[in-house]
Amino acid sequence: MKSASIPDPTPEVADRTASLQERAYRLLKAMLEDGRIAPGERLLEAQVAKAFGISRSPARHALRSLCAQGLLDEHDGKGYVAAGQGGPSPDGPLATLDAIRIQATPQWERIYKEVEQELFIRVLFDAVRINEKQLALHFDVSRTVTRDLLARMHGMGLIVKDDTGHWLARRITPEHIRDLYEMRGLLEPQALLKSLPHVPDARLRAVRDNLTLALEGPVADSAAFDQVERDLHIGILSFCPNKEILRALERTHLVFGPTRYLFHPFLGVPVEMIQAALTEHLDIVDRLLRRDGGGAAQALHEHLKVADDRWLKRFEIIARTTRLQFPPYLAPAAPDRS
Structure with a gap:
């Protein structure tokens, strides 16, 4: 429920498909740009988390993203200061933030x-084990909530149960990604050909509209990019009458996870690569609208070949990065000796 003292939700708050970190980032950016947070005013990580109803991790990531853009300056021990004329001082007044709840429901979804982001970062380095008890304690939720969350992740192929019954996220390697993209390259063009006779023109036009909005936007947007990825690779392909192909492709959906975190320094890829991917999607959808199935399937095949390279860029980034500290509910898994 909205607070009576707050105007109608901004698009950043209303967009429930974006990550908490990204929605907090957008909301703070809008406040900085329209003067609700004045130059020289300070922001604290705990203050942002409390005002927006989120944990400190997404608040921290949002504030650091604003620092990277030059909108905030970080001062150790004194928070973040809004940039402006005269040079920001760590002794400025604390900014006033209205209580705008941006967290999603139900609890597991919140x-x-x-959790997914933390897993994706660390499985690029090592396999990790999830401690369900610590997960519940960390987020102050019941074990029922954590079971719902873990079941969802298991269904997405992100985690598995090991021989001892513990949840495990296996390390993602370049070889694994290449194998998944090879599988996609073999199956998705065929699924697209089989889908085309069954996809309504209205659905294709709606997909094209989403692509146009994403391409014309001023900044690459995680939620918009995630949407266009799913529009084509899941939504349109869902019309394929061969359900065995679709079940096989579900095992490759793991690769879509990082597209929800374009602003993250490890999980994102350069903006120009995102723009290129959107342009390739548009070409495929335009061919589908012309009912050029063969051309669309060939364009999809070529798109997947370069998409593989884009995904693998993340391994180049982490190769230059030291291993990160684990949150309390994650720990390195023992090496696989099988």
């Missing part, structure tokens, strides 16, 4: 993206 914490899903934060």
Whole structure:
């Protein structure tokens, strides 16, 4: 329920598909740009988390993203200061933030993206084990909530149960990603050909509209990019009458996870690569609208070949990065000796 003292929700708050970190980032950016947070005013991580009803991790990521854009300056021990004329001082007044709840419901959904992001970062380095008890304690939720969350992640192929019954996220390697994209390259063009006779023109036009909005936007947007990825690779392909192909492709959906975190320094890829991917999607959808199935399937095949390279860029980024500290509910898994 909205507070009576707050105007109608901004698009950043209303967009429930974006991550908590990204919605907090957008909301703070809008406040900085329209003067609700004045130059020289300070922001604290705990203050942002409390005002927006989120945990400190997405608040921290949002504030650091604003620092990277030059909108805030970080001062150790004194928070973040809004940039402006005269040079920001760490002794400025604390900014006033209205209580705008941006967290999603149900509870498992509220914490899903934060846990998913933490997993995706660390499985690029090592396999990790999830401690369900610590997960519940960390987010102050019941074990029922954590079971719902873990079941969802299991269904997405992100985690598995090991021989001892513990939840495990296996390390993602370049070889694994190449194997998944090879599988996609073999199956998705065929699924697209089989889908085309069954996809209504209205659905294709709606997909094209989403692509146009994403391409014309001033900044690459995680939620918009995630949407266009799913529009084509899941939505349109869902019309394929061969359900065995679709079930096989579900095992490749793991690769879509990082597209929800374009602003993250490890999980994102350069903006120009995102623009190129959107342009390739548009070409495929335009061919589908012309009912050029063969051309669309060939364009999809070529798109997947370069998409593989884009995904693998993340391994180049982490190769230059030291291993990160684990949150309390994650720990390195023992090496697989099988």
